Amino acid sequence: MKGRIEKIRSVGFKLIPLLPFVVLFLALLVAIYHIKVYW
């Protein structure tokens, strides 16, 4: 159990550097959605 949690945690820490890129990509998608619907 401990090993599995450690594994999840270590994968999680490896994914943190990708977070800003994911966030910016989602921001772009939401902006495009807003332009299409509300402009």
Add this chain to the structure above:
Amino acid sequence: MRESEVGAVTEDAHPIVKEFIREQLPMIVGVFALAIMAGFLQNGSLPGADRAFPVAGVCVPIWHLVWVGIWTGYTMGLVGEASGIFSLPYSMSILQFTGVAVSPTSLITTFLNPFGALLGYRREKQWNLDFALWLCVGALVGSPIGPFIRVYWFHDAEPFKMVIGCALLAMAIHLWIQITPWYLARTVRQRLFKEKFDRMKEEGRKAGRVPAGLPEDFRIITLRKSLKSVTISYWGEEQTFSVPLMFGIGLFVGVVASAMGVGGGFMLVPIMATIYGVPMYVLVAATIPFVIVLSITGLISYVITVPMLTGVSASPDWAFGLFIASGAILGAWVASKTQKFIPERYLKPMLGSITGLIGILYIVNYFCQLPFKV
């Protein structure tokens, strides 16, 4: 045995969850509730996707405003700044909120945005009011002036966007410069601090410890203070700051930032980093209180002083700003927790490219109309 092992593992993660529930969540929920109240008070009903925000005059779903706060608070928090310099152009260009009121509305966000990170920095001892004091006094004097400049000279959207474009371009250049060998050599203290921090992190990792923040013994201590200079010490380093220069920087940034409706971190960080080479982990002790002081005095000027002395109404859209702020608090907190694990080498050029592109579009559009809306 296995249960106790599980308990030990979850105990490691527990303080962050506890911190979020105890400190951040009440703040986020409180600001969100304030936004709903402000919406009802200002409009009579809740504005959103179907009903325009009364001052902004635009229809936008509430979730979208919260999301704007989250992503701008997060991305700007990663580079040690408040969300304003991203959320302001986004509000103008994507959400189409182009009136003068966009500036004070943005100041609501920049005022509340740093509180999430402030508690975390204070707990990690990234805190020294003597270091922040003269910058804050400068902001206190300068930021009530900025709103008059905005109302008299930059009340139209196009020239104002051009000014924002120049600020974005300057910020883009700074983000790009930060990864150049010249800048890294110039900011020796920053490099040494980062190397020391990375060494500590690596040692912790080898010892099987969970990656954490600054060491327990980290403190920013005042060694000497007078009306001429302030000397602080942090993690074995000693640094002296000129009081008149700090006041002057605070004053200048205060005027410019409050005229735009941003927190001023985008100017203060490069100025302080270039003149003094202060490491980011230490600089936040000054920038966070500075942004809070600048935003609240600028906001008071827009709401009270400007209408009183000029008769021009420059009241913000409270609900609009508070919804963004509720998301920005969350974003800034997540940024303060993950900042140390994000590789600056990729992040800064990417953010620099985005801000630079938007900045250039704003400037070009002022001189020759682009075939699309910016």
